[in-house]
Amino acid sequence: MDKQTIPEMDEGGFDPGIMETAGYSATAIKFCNEQPNRGVLSDADQVSEVAGPCGDSITVYLRIREGKVDRAKALVSGCPGAVASAMAAMELVKGKTLTEALAIEEKDIVRMLEYLPDEKQDCIQLSAKALHKAVEEYVVAGPSFKKRE
Numbered sequence: 713m714d715k716q717t718i719p720e721m722d723e724g725g726f727d728p729g730i731m732e733t734a735g736y737s738a739t740a741i742k743f744c745n746e747q748p749n750r751g752v753l754s755d756a757d758q759v760s761e762v763a764g765p766c767g768d769s770i771t772v773y774l775r776i777r778e779g780k781v782d783r784a785k786a787l788v789s790g791c792p793g794a795v796a797s798a799m800a801a802m803e804l805v806k807g808k809t810l811t812e813a814l815a816i817e818e819k820d821i822v823r824m825l826e827y828l829p830d831e832k833q834d835c836i837q838l839s840a841k842a843l844h845k846a847v848e849e850y851v852v853a854g855p856s857f858k859k860r861e
Contacts, residue, residue: 726792737826740796747795749802751785758853760846764838768794772802772846781805781813786842793832797839800824805843813847816840 725745732741753773763769768790775783784802788795800821805813818836822828828836 726795731792735827735829736792736796737828740792740800740825740828743799743803743825744792744796747799749785749799750787752787753783753785756785758846758850760842760849762838762842762845764790764794764834766790766834768835768838770794770798770838770842772798772842774805774846774850776810776850779809781808781810781847791832791835793828793835794838796825796828797821797832797835798842801839801843805847810847810851814844816843 726741728741728745731744732738736744751773753775755775756773757776758774759771761769761771768788770790771787773783773785773787774781784805786798786802788798801816804816804820804824808816818833818840821836821839825836
């Protein structure tokens with residue numbers, strides 16, 4: 713199903729029944745609707761944005777302390793697959809060294825979500841790309857990176 717077939721609910725979430733019918737796992741639905749890692753970090757050391765070919769976009773906020781990702785948040789504009797994938801990627805990266813963060817692969821996101829419909833694999837790729845871009849830009853810019861306003 714494409715993102716137009718899963719309408720947003722009035723309270724800002726996606727309909728879990730429709731998502732389940734579309735093939736999302738219960739874990740993916742939970743990540744999508746609860747969005748535990750959604751938001752902006754005002755004290756982020758790195759802010760990076762990636763847009764996918766389908767129109768979805770992910771902005772990643774990372775706070776790095778002592779060489780590890782201390783906090784990670786994301787803002788996502790897109791379908792349920794993009795939201796769930798980004799939330800899972802942010803969960804995976806917490807507590808990781810920068811090297812470990814770069815080693816997070818698409819399969820790790822899939823494993824955390826348990827299952828996304830096959831046509832949502834691009835969402836997983838976008839989330840991994842957004843995470844890697846943020847870490848790589850931090851490594852290049854270093855701790856003196858000036859946060860975007």
